[in-house]
Amino acid sequence: MAGPTNDFWxxxxxxxxxxxxxxxxxxxxxxxxxSGELLPCRIAxxxxxxxxxxxxxxxxxxxxxxxxxxxxxxAKTRALLQAQGLVADVVQADVLSYQPQHTFDAIYEQTCxxxxxxxxxxxxxxxxxxxxxxxxxxxxxxxxxxxxxASEQGVIxxxxxxxxxxxxxxxxxxxxxxxxxxxxxxxxxxxxxxELAVRLVRR
Numbered sequence: 383m384a385g386p387t388n389d390f391w392x393x394x395x396x397x398x399x400x401x402x403x404x405x406x407x408x409x410x411x412x413x414x415x416x417s418g419e420l421l422p423c424r425i426a427x428x429x430x431x432x433x434x435x436x437x438x439x440x441x442x443x444x445x446x447x448x449x450x451x452x453x454x455x456x457a458k459t460r461a462l463l464q465a466q467g468l469v470a471d472v473v474q475a476d477v478l479s480y481q482p483q484h485t486f487d488a489i490y491e492q493t494c495x496x497x498x499x500x501x502x503x504x505x506x507x508x509x510x511x512x513x514x515x516x517x518x519x520x521x522x523x524x525x526x527x528x529x530x531x532a533s534e535q536g537v538i539x540x541x542x543x544x545x546x547x548x549x550x551x552x553x554x555x556x557x558x559x560x561x562x563x564x565x566x567x568x569x570x571x572x573x574x575x576x577e578l579a580v581r582l583v584r585r
Contacts, residue, residue: 447473
């Protein structure tokens with residue numbers, strides 16, 4: 383399988399090399415919540431990492447399922463929930479093969495897609511579509527990490543992998559998803575580049 387292995391991610395957590403972790407929920411998730419655009423429902427958080435978004439959603443009354451590939455991430459998310467007196471389902475699973483018992487009303491996708499090798503993006507996009515109820519929403523932040531070796535030599539460099547918005551439109555096709563018109567909100571990151579925030583609706 384192309385891309386980072388489970389051991390790779392476990393070592394990153396063990397060595398505290400988690401530069402993608404803001405130490406708090408994403409400001410874009412908070413904006414969607416505070417505006418009332420994203421309301422309590424059954425929601426999945428694939429690649430939940432240390433669980434900041436899982437905990438925030440649980441605090442606000444969502445029925446949350448956090449999913450992560452790595453034992454360390456699952457343990458950290460569960461510990462955060464316990465420390466804050468919150469309840470959510472946290473599952474250790476590979477998102478490329480995971481099948482929920484029940485479909486979701488929404489998915490919050492922040493750092494999972496950009497952590498998966500592009501060779502597997504089509505499979506992952508199809509998974510997200512299967513997980514959602516019809517007219518369910520994918521609240522997604524597309525990581526923008528264009529590097530010189532990619533633009534000049536075609537090197538696939540990551541993680542995080544660059545989620546070019548044109549590639550994302552080809553991946554999340556209009557046959558399967560309703561796209562809003564651009565421009566999309568730019569979400570800065572203290573340690574990485576920035577993300578583009580989009581809400582897609584499953585057809």
